[in-house]
Amino acid sequence: MIYAILRRFGQMLFVMFGISVIVFLIFFATPGADPAARIAGRNASPEVLEAVRHNFGFDRPLYVQYAKMMEKIFVTGDLTSFVNRGWKVVPAVMDSIPVTLSLVFGAAILWVVVSIIIGIVAAATRDSWLDKLLMALGLLGISMPVYWLGEVMNLITQSRYHDSWAFSWVPPLGYKNFSDDPKGWFLTLIIPWITLAILYIGIYGRVLRAAIIESLQEDFIRTARAKGLSETRILLRHALRTSLIAFVTLFGLDFGALVGGSALLTEVVFGLHGIGKLTYDALQNLDLPMIMATVMYASMFVVIANAVVDFVYILLDPRLRTS
């Protein structure tokens, strides 16, 4: 067990190392991606360019530059922005982590609970009007782009109907720290949670319904019926239980990506300064240290999420336990 965890940890480090090298090479070593030119600005004279190059250390060998950057991210933690000199990158990332985590965790709880209920109800009432209605709603949820849905939500809750009894509780956009104001934290995040979750509720509900219906065709379901169990029990303890594996796979991928910055659109629409927003701004300015830091952070979460998924697999499926 301990060996397996250590091995997993080693794999994680290896993946993160690979990602950092690739990202570094993309921005420093691909033809045309001269960071000095971007920093010096348009029409800079060759002398200025040379000065910038020396100043930022771009004239040193690539591996030295890479090692320096990694040292500053992980060891000293004093990496500063290329664009906004003096702005420390690592604290900036640390500050935006809670925002993204709050957003994604809340939305994930919402989408997992709701989509499991939808998947079960739709599979149990297969081909009925209820099933069709739920699946149509799911498709609708999948089809709505999150930035559009977010703006519509804002339009309704912040402006048009803000003064009505239904939405007067909605606080202005922005993030409130949980430690300062737990109630404000919760209230500001409700609408973003719903917005982000709707897409995934649609996808997960449909996936789970299909997986349950597929496992209802299995031989062991016939055995369960022959045992004289109730349909509810067959559905929950036998069909759902064996269908969760596909669900967990999907969840690991989506959750990792969202925590790593894919919640960008939701963050922008609701004025939440999370990792997505930070990465987006850094990409706009080609702020390499910031990009490196956010990418390292994102890859760490993707890799951790996958490790957690593998662990949950083992809990769900005893066939994976022996090896």
Next chain:
Amino acid sequence: MILSVRDLKVSFRTNDGLVRAIDGVSFDLEESEILGVVGESGSGKTVSLLAVMGLITDPNASIEGSIRYKGRELVGLPPRELRRLRGNEIAMIFQDPMTALTPVHTIGWQIAEQIRAHQNISKAKAMARVEELLAEVNFPNPHEAMSRYPHQLSGGMRQRAVIAMALSCNPTLLVADEPTTALDVTVQAGILDLVRKLRATHKSAVVFITHDMGVVSELADRVMVMYAGRVVERGSRMELFSDPRHPYTRALLGSIPPLTGEKPRRLPAIPGSPPSLLRLPQGCAFGPRCPVHYEPCVTGRPDLGIGTHAAACFRVAQA
């Protein structure tokens, strides 16, 4: 009389029209009797017994006729009532032990689940009962086996677990659907011994579905041969094996390799293949493959007739 099936008909609505999988099957089963049901794949052996269990869940299926269990009509019984019988008084063993158990629960859990579905007893008591059952079906280490998952057991052991599960509530009627087909020959013998022993200890009546005449000759008290959804011959084991009347039964027996004497170079096979249920031949369904068919076989369909030993064949009626 434990079970009395009269004129059972099962049909499925398909895109190509109505398919009658079972067409007028009747049989009786006495207490602690073993009835062997023989036939090729698609002859309707499994479907007829699934109908008895109320396990045909296909919404396109329709079931007609009468199935009386201890005098109580099962056709049209509300699902809740049927569920009370199923697994409790009527239990079933399935063909493929590899897929018949839920992969994510332990053997013990799955057997206890069935006991607790029908009896109001504590978890600990149910588990104690599970251990007894596993010992009864010859698990070498029943206590340890309880915490095993299906994938950790061999095919034979899984089938024993399935049998233990079927027996957990002391069923009066046990339906075994080809329980030995997926197993090695040596394991098969063990399972057959087990069924015989359980008939003696639990006094259960058994319906044993198989396509293996050898198994039937060892186990069954009475035999029913099915072809294309109908019973073509029935009789006691002695009658059927010493005096097979229907040409299909004779052909089936002829395709068993002899144990003594000179080995035939090729085993005799029945020419052709079973007819599609969508396009049954006119008259006797076995006609096109029958070595002795003649005119009446095309124009009319032979009835099984009455009596303990009967065959649905004009040649037999004529003799």
